[in-house]
Amino acid sequence: MIIIMNKDATREQIDNVEHKLSELGFKTHPIFGEVKTVIGAIGDKRHLNPQLISIMPGVENIVPIMKPFKLASRELKQISSIVEIGDVKIGGNEIVVMAGPCAIENESNFVETAIRVKEAGAKIIRGGAFKPRTSPYAFQGLEEDGLKIMASAREATGLKLVTEVVDTRDVELVASYADILQIGARNMQNFRLLQEAGLSKKPVLLKRGLAATIEEWLMAAEYIMAAGNPNIILCERGIRTYETATRNTLDLSAIPVIKELSHLPIIVDPSHAAGTWKYVGPLAKGAVATGADGLIIEVHLDPPNAFSDGPQSLRPDKFAELMNELKPMASAVGRII
Amino acid sequence: MIIIMNKDATREQIDNVEHKLSELGFKTHPIFGEVKTVIGAIGDKRHLNPQLISIMPGVENIVPIMKPFKLASRELKQISSIVEIGDVKIGGNEIVVMAGPCAIENESNFVETAIRVKEAGAKIIRGGAFKPRTSPYAFQGLEEDGLKIMASAREATGLKLVTEVVDTRDVELVASYADILQIGARNMQNFRLLQEAGLSKKPVLLKRGLAATIEEWLMAAEYIMAAGNPNIILCERGIRTYETATRNTLDLSAIPVIKELSHLPIIVDPSHAAGTWKYVGPLAKGAVATGADGLIIEVHLDPPNAFSDGPQSLRPDKFAELMNELKPMASAVGRII
């Protein structure tokens, strides 16, 4: 930690800061510049509240040297993590695709969708049983009935299941059906939900918050890991910007940034980012080329009649076509799909 | 609702859209322009899923005519709402100030803070018992012990209590102590928590999400209202932008916008917006002048030793000074404080 004193800081103020740091167990190294003094402080600040120092008289600013996340950081664990869901491995050489409708609507459609996406090469079926909707008047999901439908689709196809959990009270229930718990963008900083997901030990698909920095996202992962669950798959799904041509702005740079800062696998959701099926193909290709470990894509048998997010859903035949187009792309980055 | 057809839409596609709209109970009015056709659709679309139409062949775009929120809208209720917490009225002529520390740390400090902010003119004491912290390693709050301390402070001073609830499982507990339930920025779209807060009937202080639009914020209020609780106080606390000179960018324009769109009262939190106590005074004054119905300000006896958010906390004497400076400001907008 580096403490920057302001240019009018008195010698006494500098001494006080050094004294306080010593008290807190730091070794201090003041550097007296021509205009300002800075103090290097050596020690473990993980449990220090930096504001203790930051508002002492004469202090201008504090610069942390270490990242705030630890378990999620590549500094701690150099080898990339692979999250295993039975025989499906996310973070390895194979690019894993999750596909399915936004909301689960009924059994026959869902099972048929599962069959179709499996044929096309998806390894995991997605679907929402508990839906976080912007409007209280919109369809909120079939809840446990939806989970049961997912289980039937698993039986019929052997696909793994990923579905969202939106309430701490439902974690146990959802975990009893799902293979992967999804934490949605709006709940990325619902810290209690993160803790419960951490305690459940199920693999967690952690979507990036609507306007979350990469550091905050990794801190959310840290919450889950600190609760004992290392099986986290990050999911970039677009961030909020001033641009309205797409629903969100897909931040594909997040892929190389995450690969540098963390050992966790990262997949991409081009459907929620784009908000329209027309851009899903190009963005899915871009994601694979940029280094994503997987994709999650909305597929619906009949998008115009979907209960939720129809405009961004691909029909199964379009999805199958896209999967074919992704093969040479995966191969171009030395991977398979 | 207006449906804009794209310029190459065929007559058959236009007919199909009209047919579908009729089926859904709308009366349709096509207008054939020189380049494009638009279709006006009359009827109650509150429960319509607009995508049913938006992805029909030939449709370019859909423009809603009505706002998505209803109970929260001034179109429905022209008279400004006043939220009453005993004898404290928010939304009336008096500008109500809530003050206190970010986190509750111990009884003696909290009670002393309560006494000091009351002397200065605050009507409500704030304090966090359940803290949503970015890091799992940071202090998470005293939980029920914190609520008990709040209750003592109420007894000692007669102030009302506002405190945050972060988990659906805690709503009943928190509501049994607090006079106002706070829903924090990170939980503004934790829809289950909104519903529980709606069922509890306690007044709710609903902070604007980190990157929430005003429309989404009013939709969050709509969730609480739709669950049966009309007692909502909106709180602007800064939004996320690219600017890093302040912790968040305080959006004071939200005040006149909310006043136009909604009947709900709105208060401002200059402390979280600024991130540093130095800017709290000017922004508090700006908020009052712009038309805020109240303020919520962080006050701590000893900011450098605060467990949380010390840098943005005022000392009680600075707070008292600010309260004095706010008086002519309130009077300049024809109100009292």
Added chain:
Amino acid sequence: MIIIMNKDATREQIDNVEHKLSELGFKTHPIFGEVKTVIGAIGDKRHLNPQLISIMPGVENIVPIMKPFKLASRELKQISSIVEIGDVKIGGNEIVVMAGPCAIENESNFVETAIRVKEAGAKIIRGGAFKPRTSPYAFQGLEEDGLKIMASAREATGLKLVTEVVDTRDVELVASYADILQIGARNMQNFRLLQEAGLSKKPVLLKRGLAATIEEWLMAAEYIMAAGNPNIILCERGIRTYETATRNTLDLSAIPVIKELSHLPIIVDPSHAAGTWKYVGPLAKGAVATGADGLIIEVHLDPPNAFSDGPQSLRPDKFAELMNELKPMASAVGRII
């Protein structure tokens, strides 16, 4: 154009709006809804100032039906444009790569860089002679001497030249040396410069503004086209968001959006977006996979000693390696590089 009247609009206000629209040459079609009235207005509004209507009493909002850009739009010209710079064609099947240093520093280095990037497959050399720098104390470019160096490099290699122009007074000078005029992000709405670039008839590389919407970007292109110059290459270079992990957030979604809205070719600048050479490779691959028509990449013989933007520059050998890795990527989208 659709005019939405507010719910309390009187019959007289509606009549006044209709009357005003008729006066302006529009045919009007009022639709009387249950709550609000909307008026469809048919006619050419290109030269209408919409505010004439928008602030008439009773008017709530105006919704345009047509895009504000015309010459740049795919609605006007369905076939994708190809910009030809001698034998180099941008927007065709070949993905064209521009490469070179941020600033031109001296002749020998620049010519050597040109030779190296040509060997690696670049078709165009980039370099800044006039540099728009955030600080007045930073190196501002070699100006005409830099242009002369560029010309030598062209002679030595046969590469085409792209370089930035930052002042209306320099357009003629720069155009006398360069094959492509670059308009930088900070000047995207320097409308006089756009007009001069339009008059010059040289192909223009138009970078997206720091925080420009896609619509504003196309309106900037429209300025150049309206001045008589149809040879525009758009360049996505990252937009400003709250995320600080990269210098800018590369918006690869802009590629399919531009392809839908406009016939103009679009290339990507991963170097300025990332701000660090480490992410340039993954983002360049992502850009090609998403459908970019070209790339512009910073290459420097000795990045630590570059006068400008060293941290984001690739060394020539790294650039050559990247060009090789891009080949299967181009092939995967049915193109060559």
Added chain:
Amino acid sequence: MIIIMNKDATREQIDNVEHKLSELGFKTHPIFGEVKTVIGAIGDKRHLNPQLISIMPGVENIVPIMKPFKLASRELKQISSIVEIGDVKIGGNEIVVMAGPCAIENESNFVETAIRVKEAGAKIIRGGAFKPRTSPYAFQGLEEDGLKIMASAREATGLKLVTEVVDTRDVELVASYADILQIGARNMQNFRLLQEAGLSKKPVLLKRGLAATIEEWLMAAEYIMAAGNPNIILCERGIRTYETATRNTLDLSAIPVIKELSHLPIIVDPSHAAGTWKYVGPLAKGAVATGADGLIIEVHLDPPNAFSDGPQSLRPDKFAELMNELKPMASAVGRII
């Protein structure tokens, strides 16, 4: 300047960095932490290109200690600057109001507007003769004829004139008529224009760029000052965010931030920020209360028929009313208006 080495940096890499810094004239102070080493470097880095160091092997990051602006900084000049335009002083105890139409349309209207805003208490008349418009098809201004009209209004009223200059080639012409040169938001980083404005010696009203950080804004001021012109008035006019309820998001926090970082006066433009006249009053009051040194407000005799920005213009009577309401507000912050 602090150099943070990454955790795997070798002793040799650390030595190399120290060596390079010494070569560049810095004194170095390495601090060997438990995990990482940091190096304090003392010396004048104003002309150093920090990347020289930032991409040396083993370097993780560089943290500047000094601000990049110098002439504009309060560190250099503690006393607040007052910009004098004849007898009008901006930055002193009086809050100065500039008012007038967006574009100059004809002499009689402009002179009448000048008379009306003067009566209401404005000291400076604003009006656009050269208009930077998003669309090439929109009204671009009367150019020199507009300037002549402004001069007549000055003669008739004694008001000072502020008007925008958009092209380096026009600075001399505009300066020959205007009392204050305005640099608009879109040209805030048109560095050549800043330099010309610096050379002209006329007071400059420097609007904050659409998405400019406060630091970039002060660097733009630094350009003008470095060219020899210290008479700069900063103008906050709203920044670009994801929120669409207002045209821009007015960042009133910029006022206390600027007051802390710089000695330059700052005024606020609520009209362009809001985009609608309805919010201009509340925001003007908020600006005064937050500490603005002045306001610039759009006033038009007949907003529905304005050539530009009618929706955000006040009628003269509304403006006079607002000026009255601002008086107690100014008095509440110990100033006059």
